Amino acid sequence: MPLLWLFLIVLAIAAVGYVLGRSRALQSAGGDSRDLHSLPSYYGTNVAMKAAVPAFLLMLVWLLVQPLYINTVISGAIPDSAISDGANLGLVMSEVRRTAEGLDALVAAGEMTEAFARSARADLGDITQRLQDAGQIVTSEVTQPILRAAQDYRVMNATGSLLMSGAVIVLSLAGLLWGLRESQAAFRARNVVEAGVRALLIAAASIAILTTIGIVLSLVFNTIEFFRLYPASDFFFGLEWAPSFSGRGGSSELGVIPLLWGTFYISIVALLVAVPIGLFAAIYLSEYASRRVRGIAKPMLEVLAGIPTIVYGLFALLTVGPLLLSVFGREGLGWMQAGTAVMTAGIVMGIMLIPFVSSLSDDIINAVPQAMRDGSYGLGATKSETIKQVVLPAALPGIVGAILLAASRAIGETMIVVLGAGAAARLSLNPFEAMTTVTAKIVSQLTGDADFASPEALVAFALGMTLFVITLGLNVFALYIVRKYREQYE
Amino acid sequence: MYDAPNTELHVTQNDIKIAARKVQVYYGDTHAIKDVDVDIEDKTVTAFIGPSGCGKSTFLRCINRMNDTIDICRVEGDIQIDGEDIYDKRVDPVQLRAKVGMVFQKPNPFPKSIYDNIAYGPKIHGLAKNKADLDEIVEKALRRGAIWDEVKDRLHAPGTGLSGGQQQRLCIARAVATEPEVLLMDEPCSALDPIATAQVEELIDELKQNYSVVIVTHSMQQAARVSQKTAFFHLGHLVEYGETGKIFTNPEDTRTESYITGRIG
Ligand SMILES: Nc1ncnc2c1ncn2[C@@H]1O[C@H](COP(=O)(O)OP(=O)(O)O)[C@@H](O)[C@H]1O
Ligand SMILES: [Mg+2]
Numbered sequence: 001m002p003l004l005w006l007f008l009i010v011l012a013i014a015a016v017g018y019v020l021g022r023s024r025a026l027q028s029a030g031g032d033s034r035d036l037h038s039l040p041s042y043y044g045t046n047v048a049m050k051a052a053v054p055a056f057l058l059m060l061v062w063l064l065v066q067p068l069y070i071n072t073v074i075s076g077a078i079p080d081s082a083i084s085d086g087a088n089l090g091l092v093m094s095e096v097r098r099t100a101e102g103l104d105a106l107v108a109a110g111e112m113t114e115a116f117a118r119s120a121r122a123d124l125g126d127i128t129q130r131l132q133d134a135g136q137i138v139t140s141e142v143t144q145p146i147l148r149a150a151q152d153y154r155v156m157n158a159t160g161s162l163l164m165s166g167a168v169i170v171l172s173l174a175g176l177l178w179g180l181r182e183s184q185a186a187f188r189a190r191n192v193v194e195a196g197v198r199a200l201l202i203a204a205a206s207i208a209i210l211t212t213i214g215i216v217l218s219l220v221f222n223t224i225e226f227f228r229l230y231p232a233s234d235f236f237f238g239l240e241w242a243p244s245f246s247g248r249g250g251s252s253e254l255g256v257i258p259l260l261w262g263t264f265y266i267s268i269v270a271l272l273v274a275v276p277i278g279l280f281a282a283i284y285l286s287e288y289a290s291r292r293v294r295g296i297a298k299p300m301l302e303v304l305a306g307i308p309t310i311v312y313g314l315f316a317l318l319t320v321g322p323l324l325l326s327v328f329g330r331e332g333l334g335w336m337q338a339g340t341a342v343m344t345a346g347i348v349m350g351i352m353l354i355p356f357v358s359s360l361s362d363d364i365i366n367a368v369p370q371a372m373r374d375g376s377y378g379l380g381a382t383k384s385e386t387i388k389q390v391v392l393p394a395a396l397p398g399i400v401g402a403i404l405l406a407a408s409r410a411i412g413e414t415m416i417v418v419l420g421a422g423a424a425a426r427l428s429l430n431p432f433e434a435m436t437t438v439t440a441k442i443v444s445q446l447t448g449d450a451d452f453a454s455p456e457a458l459v460a461f462a463l464g465m466t467l468f469v470i471t472l473g474l475n476v477f478a479l480y481i482v483r484k485y486r487e488q489y490e
Numbered sequence: 491m492y493d494a495p496n497t498e499l500h501v502t503q504n505d506i507k508i509a510a511r512k513v514q515v516y517y518g519d520t521h522a523i524k525d526v527d528v529d530i531e532d533k534t535v536t537a538f539i540g541p542s543g544c545g546k547s548t549f550l551r552c553i554n555r556m557n558d559t560i561d562i563c564r565v566e567g568d569i570q571i572d573g574e575d576i577y578d579k580r581v582d583p584v585q586l587r588a589k590v591g592m593v594f595q596k597p598n599p600f601p602k603s604i605y606d607n608i609a610y611g612p613k614i615h616g617l618a619k620n621k622a623d624l625d626e627i628v629e630k631a632l633r634r635g636a637i638w639d640e641v642k643d644r645l646h647a648p649g650t651g652l653s654g655g656q657q658q659r660l661c662i663a664r665a666v667a668t669e670p671e672v673l674l675m676d677e678p679c680s681a682l683d684p685i686a687t688a689q690v691e692e693l694i695d696e697l698k699q700n701y702s703v704v705i706v707t708h709s710m711q712q713a714a715r716v717s718q719k720t721a722f723f724h725l726g727h728l729v730e731y732g733e734t735g736k737i738f739t740n741p742e743d744t745r746t747e748s749y750i751t752g753r754i755g
Contacts, residue, residue, distance in 0.1 A: 291561070374594060375664075376610070380584050380586070380587040380614065381614050
């Protein structure tokens, strides 16, 4: 039975449970809902919850456990002789799975009867031929043990799903009955539903936290794996980034310093663009602009924040790069070789960060109490004197926090760098030269055809981890500053 | 330009410092101050009393044109200080506010050092020739604010670290530092405890030797204690204005009497 159907059946049982629970509770109170402990809908929800939640949980667990179980049973049954030289059990198992899926597809398409797919005496050549004709990818010839295993695999899978469907539906019905028995006037359905809602919210929060932890752990393990293959000191202090292209060679230079330098250089250019413009825009919007201008200008500025970064990347590649080249390039000052450069990426990234800086600073400037401004105006200060000497100093910690948050975004930005800054890892001071960043190199190391277990690929995780630690540090520091500042006026 | 010559405005032996005629204030469509005429004397403490929302603060803020900083606020009528129309086009409101100091309801020291809080106004207006001059101005203002002894050892500590009463006296000293002629105070004691209130009231009493002080208060005892003249506002009207003693013992208007005896407000 397809999963979707099972899902819908459980939902239907829950819906029926809702209606039944509601009416049963009403009945128990003699039709007068005032005699019920809770509103009638709570009784319905209680029954629906009991019918659906345990059933779905069982389904989830079953779906996770069944493949593991079948895998262990089947791989235990594969004889060692079936594992050819240079292969391992994992490869054989994936071939078994592919063959099983191929058989499934053929049966589903009606090109093979179920009995034939299960037949133990089927001709191997014939099956291979049929699988290949049907466009299923299999190796040159399906061997006897693999076909056997694949057939077992299919059978076990089918029985497993059947058992699961039965168990889930039975559990759902049991839940329904349980809930219905409870639907009496005195039952505190409202409290049970409340607990259910709470559990739902906790589950959502834990999923969010667990995935974060999972991501960090996967980074950590792969990073450790990388440092086993490549010395950490060479990675952190190496001045050269030159991965070998062979994919397995040990001659790669994987020093992170040129990448970090490129990252920081581009980020600094970006901040030099974004901070003054964003800050002045924020000051104008929060202190000078009339309500009407503010109502129009603020959303427009925030539209900038909604543009996908790849679009900024195109803007860098097609507009800003050539523009800079025409001024600083060979025809102009002669400092620039090509359109892709630190400057190009930095300026465009700065434009991207303007709304980020301005909307954060705007909030922070608005949080400076009006009493501060009144005090200054009351002493005969002008608007700009007030802003320069009272508002900005009061808002400064918050603005610094905003700038740090912007910096951590700049450091994590990828697309603009890939398109605007070039791909050469270089330690240079010339902002008109092409450089590259940590993020851009993560992309190129993982999208290349290097073996996934080689240091050339694993270095991506070490780079990711480095970046993660840096931006995490920046964010924590920024939030600390912002929060400290908030307390000042409370 | 206006037909009310100054000589006619003399009512007592003190000079008239502020003369307001037919003042109207609107917040958008709300008419907050209606037809207010008042003469405020020099070297006198004048109290504005009245129920909440009657327009005391609004009228006070007309006198130093702080209402200009509110977009929707519109002021009509005529207010003169020393015979000069402060709403004249030639008057720079920023300059005016140096001359008419203001102290607010909640103490609002800047997040700067005590010294910089006081030096802020003098620096902006270029009142000090050099550092020694500035030091002197700061000390004098802090002494006038009756807070010098408490802070003289920590002039460079943040002003926000003082207690509420000290902060309010710091704000008064800050206002005094720009050498104003009029001091406007909008409920300066409402955020203070009784002891701090007594200190500020004592200070107000001293300040009247040099300034014309206008104080908004919702405490009738305070008005009776510190002021010589009292104005009672009600729903945007100036209902009654006269000697404080008379207003509190023998009010002419029934509304004043009801307010003073606690029946409205
Ligand atoms: N900034 C403002 N915007 C709109 N209306 C205001 C503003 N300030 C005061 N008002 C209105 O003006 C009237 C007088 O207010 P206010 O002068 O603050 O009274 P008081 O100080 O006597 O309590 C009130 O009705 C108030 O709602
Ligand atoms: Mg008020």
